[in-house]
Amino acid sequence: MTNNTIQIVSIVLAIVVLLIILIVGFGTTLLREVNDKTKPYSFSRFQLFLWTLAIAPVFAIHWGFRYFPGTDKQMINPTALILLGISSAVTLTASVVGSVQVASKLRNKGTHTLKLERKTEGWWIDILTDDQGQFSVARLQQLVFTLIYIVVYLSTFFGAEMKLPEFDNYAFVLMGISTGSYVVGKSMYK
Numbered sequence: 800m801t802n803n804t805i806q807i808v809s810i811v812l813a814i815v816v817l818l819i820i821l822i823v824g825f826g827t828t829l830l831r832e833v834n835d836k837t838k839p840y841s842f843s844r845f846q847l848f849l850w851t852l853a854i855a856p857v858f859a860i861h862w863g864f865r866y867f868p869g870t871d872k873q874m875i876n877p878t879a880l881i882l883l884g885i886s887s888a889v890t891l892t893a894s895v896v897g898s899v900q901v902a903s904k905l906r907n908k909g910t911h912t913l914k915l916e917r918k919t920e921g922w923w924i925d926i927l928t929d930d931q932g933q934f935s936v937a938r939l940q941q942l943v944f945t946l947i948y949i950v951v952y953l954s955t956f957f958g959a960e961m962k963l964p965e966f967d968n969y970a971f972v973l974m975g976i977s978t979g980s981y982v983v984g985k986s987m988y989k
Contacts, residue, residue, distance in 0.1 A: 809863020813856035820855060824848050832897070832915040839914055840925035842938055842981070843893035846945050847886040853949045854879050857956050857963070864961045876963040881971060882952070889978050896986045900930070929984055937980035944977045 800808075828834045830848055832841045858875060866874050900913050914930040926942065929935040948970070955964035 806863045809859050809861075812863075813859040816859055817852065817856045820848070820852050824852070831919075837918050839917055839919045840922055841890075841893070842926040842941070843886075843890040845926055846941065847883075847890045849945060849949060850882050850886045853952055854883060857953070861956075861961055861963055865963075873963065876965060878952075878964055878966045881966075882948075882974075885971075885974055885978060889982060892982050893985055896982070899986075935981075935984055937977075937984040941977045941981045944974060948974065 824830055828836055828838075830840050830844050831838045858879065862874065897913075897915055901915070904911070904913060914928075914932075917932075919925055920928075927934055927938050929938065948966075952964050952966075956962070
């Protein structure tokens with residue numbers, strides 16, 4: 800295969816992957832707290848969805864333009880792995896916290912309504928309100944920094960000859976603080 804053919808294949812692959820992620824994300828209950836279209840959207844699932852939506856197509860394009868022809872030694876770099884790892888850890892932690900909240904309510908015969916038991920109030924309200932129904936600064940901060948880092952990630956990739964972006968440790972510390980605020984806030988309501 801020639802380099803041009805590989806590049807075309809990588810672009811087509813990136814578009815197909817992007818479409819699959821969008822169709823599955825918005826056409827199913829994947830982004831909801833539970834498997835029910837009437838239930839609230841999940842902030843942690845949405846964040847993982849955004850990073851997957853950004854990194855997967857970049858990975859495909861990088862393969863066709865930089866890696867396969869042999870100009871780069873790395874197929875994927877630590878930045879992409881850490882970003883997906885942080886998002887996956889947040890989603891897993893949020894799911895565990897939700898399960899603990901359900902178990903605690905059942906064990907203590909609680910009368911309060913858990914977020915995953917409520918009906919959706921719309922996209923923005925669902926992802927920006929905490930389990931008590933209050934708007935959460937931690938969720939807003941997490942969303943803002945996630946969006947900023949995604950824009951930085953994509954603009955760096957497409958602006959730097961399709962080289963995989965590399966974030967420094969300070970960027971990961973900032974993401975960790977933001978993520979930690981969200982997770983601690985989520986675990987506070989029992």
